[in-house]
Amino acid sequence: MDPDEERAGRQHRYLSGFGSLAYFISSDKDRSTAVYRSFDKLAARDLLYYEAELLELEALQDQYDREDAAKASKADSLSSEWLQIRLNARDWSSFKDTAAEPSADGIRWKKRMDLAIQIRSTLKEYREALISNADVFSLSRPSKQTMTALSNTFHQKLPDSLSSDEMAETDPILLGHSSQLFPLVTRTSPLPPTDHVSLKSIPEPDFLTYVLKNYCSRLFQTRNRSEMHGLTRLSSPEVRHYSVERVNFAASFITTMLSALLLFLPIYILYHVSAKRAGLTLGLIALFTCLFAGTIALVTNARRAEIFGSCAAYAAVLVVFVSGDFANSNSARSNG
Incomplete structure (x- = not known):
């Protein structure tokens, strides 16, 4: 096979749309762009519908219970009808067998059986929906930086646009109602509150990592090696890729160096301070302890x-x- 044809076969050819957007989301090896909507409003409404349905079923169940109790109270205590009601209220097999009978009494008990099965099914779906929503709520929220990058990629700027309206200068990758999948971020319109969640677990960043990611990300910028050809755009020129691993490594290195410095520097300074100057020594210990506390917090x-x-x-x-021998020997050497 011709090398040019083989290379062309390996190249990705996507039209601008679902394919190109899916490729962009999946091309990030850090998985930080795996961001999707949770549809909180629809989920809340669905749970409300489940609750309303279960309340109706519960009311019907209570009505059947009252009817059975009233019917049993009017029947003779030793009659077959009284015995049947009491037995069906206490034995599942009798209840199931009576509901399967083609008689009028069986039809009445079949309604109760159908209601029990419907309650079981609806209650199971409702509780599964509750657990599912709880799992969604436990997902991390994407960072503002990630949402801005996704917005810049999703809403491509049109070249040579004559309109002064920023909304008219953009062309979303998806059309229809899907054009609102990611909010539009402009110079005059900051990122609004969204219900997007990130599938990648994002730990709460410390202050140092936050500064490196948001203000020093150019230092950790990586080249995007993916190639896409055809009637599509890989990403907005405003979107830059940086390595989270490099950011974490830099934060760990800086933290390690600060820890070593805050241990060695006080020892070095206290070694050269006379033990007779107790006030200065205590002041230096208090100063270094405050610096250590501030560093740990940051x-x-x-x-x-x-x-x-x-x-x-x-x-x-x-x-x-x-107070150790090392400090005492230093004091003796100074006095000598």
């Missing part, structure tokens, strides 16, 4: 209790160093 997601424990351990290490 570069990690530590909770308040964890910050308190880390600071207590850090201050204890400095106090032990100051």
Whole structure:
């Protein structure tokens, strides 16, 4: 086969539409663009319909129970009718067999059986919908940066547009009501609240990672190696791809260096401070402990209790160093 033809066979050819949009979403190896709508309003309405249906079924069930109780109270305590009602109320097999009889009494019990089966089916669907919605609510919300990138890709800017209206200058990838799949973000219209969720679990970023992702993302920009040809656009020129792995590595490296610096620098300074200057020593310990607490709060997601424990351990290490033999030998050398 001709190499040019083989290379052309490997190239992706998509028209602008569902295919090109699906390719763009799936081409991100970090899966950060796997963002879809949860349709919260429709889900809430569906649950309300389920509740209304179950309430109607519950009311009908209560009505049948009252009718059976009234019928049993009017019948003789030893009559076959009284015995049948009591038996069907307590034994499932008798209830099922009576409902299968073609008699008038059997038809009456068949209504109760059909109601029980309908309640079972509807209640199962309702509870599955509840659990499904709970699972959706546990999904992460996409970041503003990701939603802006998806919006810029979905709403392509038209070249050589003569209109001053930003809405008219864009051409969404999908048409019809699907053109509202992602909100349009413009210079005058910021990102509105949406019900989009991300299928990728996104942990709460610490302050350092947030700064690197939002203000230093150009440092971690990657080349988009995917190729698409035909009547389509791969992505908006305003969309830039960066590696989340590189961002996390940079955040981890900076955190490690800060941790080492906050351990070595106090030891170095306290080593050269005379032990007779107790006030200065205590002040330096307090200063470095505050710096350590601020660093922990900024570069990690530590909770308040964890910050308190880390600071207590850090201050204890400095106090032990100051009061140890190493500090005493330094003091003796200074006096000598």
